Every structure is written in structure tokens, then in C-alpha cells.
Amino acid sequence: MLTRNMGQTDRVIRTIIGIALIALAFAALSGGWAWLAGIVGAVMLATAAMGNCPPYAILGINTCNTK
Numbered sequence: 270m271l272t273r274n275m276g277q278t279d280r281v282i283r284t285i286i287g288i289a290l291i292a293l294a295f296a297a298l299s300g301g302w303a304w305l306a307g308i309v310g311a312v313m314l315a316t317a318a319m320g321n322c323p324p325y326a327i328l329g330i331n332t333c334n335t336k
Contacts, residue, residue, distance in 0.1 A: 273320040276332035280317045287313030 275283075290310030294303045316322045325331065 271319060271321040272326075273333045274325045274331045275316070275320050275322055276334055279322075279332045280320060283313045283317035287311070287317060 287310045290306045290313065294307035294310060298306055320333070322330075
């Protein structure tokens with residue numbers, strides 16, 4: 270089981286940026302840039318939904334207020 274290491278503010282920011290990147294990928298970008306924006310956006314949405322960021326775990330960062 271993954272331990273939460275992201276706070277509410279971090280999750281909201283990632284959700285907004287993830288949605289924006291996916292919208293940008295479909296609406297304004299083409300080719301490789303569209304794929305890159307879509308993948309990064311999807312990863313940001315997934316980490317926001319799970320509340321866990323693997324790089325945070327590796328670096329020892331925890332923005333979650335609950336124990």
C-alpha cells in the first residue's frame with residue numbers, strides 16, 4: 270500500500286495542471302509535444318488521485334498534514 274505524501278493543496282495544483290496539459294495536448298499541440306503533454310498530464314492526475322508521488326518518497330518530501 271502506498272503511503273500518502275501529498276497534501277490537499279499539492280493535489281489540487283497537480284489536478285489543475287494535469288487537466289490543463291491534457292486539454293493543451295488535444296486542442297493546441299501536435300506530434301511529439303502533444304504526446305508529451307498528454308502523458309505528463311495523465312501522470313499528474315494519477316498522482317493527485319492516489320495522493321502519492323514516487324519522487325517525493327525517494328527525496329523524503331511529505332506535504333501531507335496527517336500522520
